[in-house]
Amino acid sequence: MVKLSGGCLCGSIRYTILQQPILAYTCNCRFCQKDTGTAYRSALAILNENVELIGKDFSVYTYKSVEHGRELYKNFCPDCGTTISLKTERFPERQVIMIGTLDDPSQIELSTHMFAEEAFDWVEFPKDHVVYPRHRINDDGTTASPIE
């Protein structure tokens, strides 16, 4: 694979991705809208052991979801505030890296979208992409069905 690397705006935190990410996706849920301050999160799901961090330690903000009661951990640069990644209580073995922080985001192909139910009215999904009404993994661990 092509080597993926990235970092925050000011350069205090850098990272290298060592193995192919599990998935590239957007999430249109209210949490991701609020957290990113924009329409949706675009992110790579990746196993923790495949992310190598260089530089300063993250500042971490812990958010307890009112919807499902689980915690989410937002990792951001203490100097410039850029959100680099997010970890979750639900999937402790993996994290999501924000695609916008890559040095070359054009290396990423993305065709999966989640939480279409909560997407802004003006967000459109390409016809050949896979779009889920909510999360792609149900609360009971089964795989959700995409929208036809």
Ligand SMILES: [Zn+2]
């Ligand atoms: Zn920074």
Ligand SMILES: [Zn+2]
């Ligand atoms: Zn979300």
